[in-house]
Amino acid sequence: MIKAVILIGGPQKGTRFRPLSFDLPKPLFPVAGYPIIYHHIYALSKVESVKEIYLMGFYQPNEDLNRFIVNAQTEFKIPIRYLQEYKMLGTGGGIYHFRDILRSGNPKAIFVINGDTAGDFPLVEMVDFHNRNNCSFTILGTEATENQSTNYGCIVEDKQTHEVLHYVEKPENYVSSLINCGIYLLNLEIFDYIRDELSRNQSTEFNNGVFLPDINYARDSIMLENKIFPTLSSTKKFYVYKTDNAWSSIKSAGSAIFANRLYLNVYKKSCPNRLAKNGEGLPRIIGDVFIHPSANVDPTAVLGPNVSIGFGVTVGPGVRVRESIVLGNSVLQNHCCILYSIVGWNSIIGSWARIEGTPSDPDPNKAYAKIEHQSLFTKGKLNPSITIIGSNVNVPAELLVRNSIILPHKELGQSYKNEIIL
Amino acid sequence: MKALILVGGYGTRLRPLTLTKPKPLVEFANKPMVLHQIEALQKAGVNHVILAVSYLSDMLEKEMSEEANRLGIKITMSQEYEPLGTAGPLALAKKYFEETSEPFFVLNSDVICEFPFDDMLKFHLNHKREGTILVTKVEEPSKYGVVVYDKETGKIHKFVEKPKEFVSNRINAGLYILNPSVLNRIELRNMSIEKEVFPFMCQDGQLYAMELPGFWMDVGQPKDYLTGMCMYLESLRKKSPEVLYSDQCVVGNVLIDPSAKIGKDCRIGPNVIIGPNVVIEDGACIKRSTVLGHSVIQSHSWVQSSIVGWKCNVGKWVRMENVTVLGEDVQVKDELYINGGYILPHKSIGESVPEPQIIM
Numbered sequence: 001m002i003k004a005v006i007l008i009g010g011p012q013k014g015t016r017f018r019p020l021s022f023d024l025p026k027p028l029f030p031v032a033g034y035p036i037i038y039h040h041i042y043a044l045s046k047v048e049s050v051k052e053i054y055l056m057g058f059y060q061p062n063e064d065l066n067r068f069i070v071n072a073q074t075e076f077k078i079p080i081r082y083l084q085e086y087k088m089l090g091t092g093g094g095i096y097h098f099r100d101i102l103r104s105g106n107p108k109a110i111f112v113i114n115g116d117t118a119g120d121f122p123l124v125e126m127v128d129f130h131n132r133n134n135c136s137f138t139i140l141g142t143e144a145t146e147n148q149s150t151n152y153g154c155i156v157e158d159k160q161t162h163e164v165l166h167y168v169e170k171p172e173n174y175v176s177s178l179i180n181c182g183i184y185l186l187n188l189e190i191f192d193y194i195r196d197e198l199s200r201n202q203s204t205e206f207n208n209g210v211f212l213p214d215i216n217y218a219r220d221s222i223m224l225e226n227k228i229f230p231t232l233s234s235t236k237k238f239y240v241y242k243t244d245n246a247w248s249s250i251k252s253a254g255s256a257i258f259a260n261r262l263y264l265n266v267y268k269k270s271c272p273n274r275l276a277k278n279g280e281g282l283p284r285i286i287g288d289v290f291i292h293p294s295a296n297v298d299p300t301a302v303l304g305p306n307v308s309i310g311f312g313v314t315v316g317p318g319v320r321v322r323e324s325i326v327l328g329n330s331v332l333q334n335h336c337c338i339l340y341s342i343v344g345w346n347s348i349i350g351s352w353a354r355i356e357g358t359p360s361d362p363d364p365n366k367a368y369a370k371i372e373h374q375s376l377f378t379k380g381k382l383n384p385s386i387t388i389i390g391s392n393v394n395v396p397a398e399l400l401v402r403n404s405i406i407l408p409h410k411e412l413g414q415s416y417k418n419e420i421i422l
Numbered sequence: 423m424k425a426l427i428l429v430g431g432y433g434t435r436l437r438p439l440t441l442t443k444p445k446p447l448v449e450f451a452n453k454p455m456v457l458h459q460i461e462a463l464q465k466a467g468v469n470h471v472i473l474a475v476s477y478l479s480d481m482l483e484k485e486m487s488e489e490a491n492r493l494g495i496k497i498t499m500s501q502e503y504e505p506l507g508t509a510g511p512l513a514l515a516k517k518y519f520e521e522t523s524e525p526f527f528v529l530n531s532d533v534i535c536e537f538p539f540d541d542m543l544k545f546h547l548n549h550k551r552e553g554t555i556l557v558t559k560v561e562e563p564s565k566y567g568v569v570v571y572d573k574e575t576g577k578i579h580k581f582v583e584k585p586k587e588f589v590s591n592r593i594n595a596g597l598y599i600l601n602p603s604v605l606n607r608i609e610l611r612n613m614s615i616e617k618e619v620f621p622f623m624c625q626d627g628q629l630y631a632m633e634l635p636g637f638w639m640d641v642g643q644p645k646d647y648l649t650g651m652c653m654y655l656e657s658l659r660k661k662s663p664e665v666l667y668s669d670q671c672v673v674g675n676v677l678i679d680p681s682a683k684i685g686k687d688c689r690i691g692p693n694v695i696i697g698p699n700v701v702i703e704d705g706a707c708i709k710r711s712t713v714l715g716h717s718v719i720q721s722h723s724w725v726q727s728s729i730v731g732w733k734c735n736v737g738k739w740v741r742m743e744n745v746t747v748l749g750e751d752v753q754v755k756d757e758l759y760i761n762g763g764y765i766l767p768h769k770s771i772g773e774s775v776p777e778p779q780i781i782m
Binding site: 317318356400417 | 687707724
C-alpha cells in the first residue's frame with residue numbers, strides 16, 4: 001500500500017499567480033478544464049497501490065477546497081483528506097509533522113508531489129522502478145537545458161544504476177542538466193532522516209549564524225530539497241527515475257497557458273473524449289480544445305489550438321480563441337478575438353474586442369527547454385507576457401488589451417497595452 | 423477660362439499609396455483626387471486645365487486624356503525638368519495664359535473643399551485687382567503663415583509666417599485667381615508664389631482675400647487624408663445626402679461604391695468610404711477608414727483610421743488602427759494586429775506590427 005501527499009502551499013505562496021489566485025487557491029486553478037491538482041489525483045488514481053491521498057498546505061479550510069475534495073473522492077473512489085499545517089513547514093517539515101497519520105496502516109512508501117507541477121506523470125513506472133531497484137527513495141527527474149537547469153534542483157546520477165550521487169537545489173553554477181520534477185516516492189525511513197536533521201536545527205538559535213526573521217518560518221520547518229536530498233545522495237538508497245514525458249512547473253500565470261497546452265496534449269492519449277471534436281453544427285475546432293459541457297459555443301466560433309472553455313461560458317458568433325483559458329461564466333461577445341490570454345471568471349469581453357498576450361513558451365528550438373518564469377518587470381518596464389483579465393471585468397466592445405494584467409472588478413474605459421490595471 | 427493645378431512630383435507624403443499610382447489619381451471619396459478639382463473647375467466654366475507636373479507617367483496622361491474627352495475640356499501637361507517651386511510653373515505655362523486677357527485659376531492639388539469657384543470669380547471681378555486668394559480659418563495659426571486682411575473689402579495688409587502673437591487665424595487655402603498681368607512678376611526659376619510674388623502684390627494693393635465657406639483640408643498625407651474624408655462626408659450629408667449609403671449595418675456618414683459587396687452582421691461607419699469591387703465579409707467592423715478598389719476585408723476584422731490600398735486582402739480577426747496604410751496588393755494574415763503600420767506594396771504580412779512602423 002502506498003499513500004500520497006500533494007503539497008498545495010498556502011495563500012502566501014502563488015503570488016506570482018495573481019490576480020488569478022485572489023479568487024481561488026492556485027492549486028484549484030483549472031488548466032485543461034480541471035484544477036491543477038486534479039491532474040495529480042488523476043495520475044495517482046492510475047496507481048493501484050495508492051490507497052489514500054492527502055492534500056497538505058496552510059490554507060484555512062475553505063469551501064472551494066472542501067468541494068473539490070468531496071468531488072474528487074466521489075469521482076476516484078479514494079479517500080482524500082486535507083492536512084492543514086499551522087505554519088509553512090516546508091516539504092520535509094510538513095510530512096514530518098503529520099508522520100503519525102502518514103505512517104498509520106504501515107504503507108510501503110509515500111508519494112510526495114509538489115502541487116505546482118504539470119505533466120504526463122509516469123507514476124506507475126516510478127513505482128515499478130522503486131520496487132525493482134529496491135530503492136528507499138526515488139525522485140522523478142527530467143532533462144533541462146544547461147542554462148535553465150540552475151533554476152531547479154540538480155541531480156547527478158550514476159548512469160548505470162541511476163543512483164543519485166549528488167543533489168543540489170538551484171545552484172549558482174551549472175552542475176547537471178538532470179533536474180528534479182518535484183515528485184518523490186519515499187519509504188518511511190525518510191522520517192528518520194528528517195528527525196535527525198530537525199534535531200540538528202533545534203540545537204541552535206541561529207541558522208548559519210543568521211537569525212531567520214521570516215514570521216512564517218517555524219523551527220520545525222525543513223525543505224527536503226535543501227537539507228535531506230543532499231544527505232541522501234551517495235547512500236545507495238536514493239535513485240532517480242528519469243522521464244522524457246512532458247513536464248513543467250507552474251509558477252507564473254503565463255505557465256498556466258503552457259500547462260493547459262501540455263495537459264490537452266496528454267488527453268489525446270489518456271482521455272480523448274475530453275477533447276472537443278469537429279462536426280456539423282459545431283464550432284470549428286483546431287488542434288486540442290476542451291469545452292465544458294455547460295458552455296454555450298456558437299457554431300460560427302473558431303477555437304484552438306490549445307484552448308479551454310470553462311463552465312457556463314458563452315462564446316458568441318464569430319468569436320476566435322487561440323492558446324487561451326476562458327474561465328467559468330464568462331461571456332465572449334460577437335467577433336471578439338482572444339489570443340494567449342486568460343479570461344477570469346464572470347468577465348465580459350465585448351464585440352470586436354481584442355485580448356492578446358505574448359506567449360512565454362519554452363524555446364522550441366532547444367531540446368528539453370522549459371518555460372522561463374521571468375519576473376513581471378525588467379528595469380521598471382513590464383515584460384510582455386500573456387494577458388490576464390481578472391474576474392468580473394468588463395471589456396467594452398472594440399477595445400484592445402495587449403500584454404496587460406487587469407485586476408478583478410474593473411470596467412475598462414479605454415484600450416491598454418503593456419500595463420497593470422489596479 | 424483656364425486653370426493651372428500644381429500637381430508636383432512623386433507624392434512622397436502619401437506613400438505607400440503613391441508608390442504604385444500617381445498622386446493625382448489616388449482616389450479620395452472614390453474619385454481621383456485631381457478630378458474633384460477638375461470637375462469643379464469645369465462646372466465654373468473652365469475649358470482648359472494645365473497640370474503642372476514634375477514627374478509624368480503614362481498612367482496619368484492616359485487617364486487625363488480620357489477625362490478631358492468625358493468632360494469636353496482640354497487638359498494639358500506642363501512638365502518641369504528642374505524644380506520650379508510654386509510660382510515657376512506659371513512662368514513655364516505662360517503661353518497658355520497669354521492667349522487671352524482673362525483671369526485664370528491656380529490650385530494646389532492636395533486641397534479638398536467645396537470649391538466655390540463661381541463666387542470666387544465674382545469676387546475677383548468685383549474688386550478689379552490682379553489677384554484673389556482664398557483663405558480659411560484654422561485653430562492653431564502659429565503653425566502656418568497667416569493672412570492679415572480687411573474683413574470688409576478683403577484687401578490684404580500683410581502675410582505673417584508662423585506668428586507667436588495672434589494676428590489672424592486665416593491662412594492661405596492654396597486656391598487663387600490671378601490676372602495674366604501677374605505673370606510679369608514671375609520668373610522661370612525655382613520661385614515661391616507665397617514668398618516671392620504675393621507679398622509684392624500685397625504691397626502694391628493688388629491682392630485680395632476671400633473667406634472660404636465650409637470645410638478645407640490639405641489631404642496630402644494619410645492622417646490628413648482621413649480627417650479630410652470625415653469633413654467631406656459631413657459636407658455630402660448636408661449637400662447631397664442621397665449619395666450616402668443607408669442600411670441597417672451603417673452608422674453615420676458612409677459612402678459605398680455600388681459594385682462593393684457588404685456581408686452580413688457588419689458594422690460600417692461612421693466615416694467610411696468603400697471603393698469599387700471591394701468585398702467586406704460577414705461580421706467585419708470598419709470605422710473612419712477608406713478601403714480602395716478591389717480589396718477584401720475578411721470576416722470579423724476590425725479596421726479603424728486606416729487606408730487600405732487597392733487589391734489588398736486583410737485576413738480574419740485582424741485589428742488595424744492608428745493611421746495604418748496598406749499599399750497596393752498587401753496581404754495581411756489572419757488574427758494580426760497592425761498599429762500605425764505603413765506597409766509597402768506587394769507585401770505579405772505574417773506578424774503583428776504592434777508599434778507604428780514602416781514595413782519595407
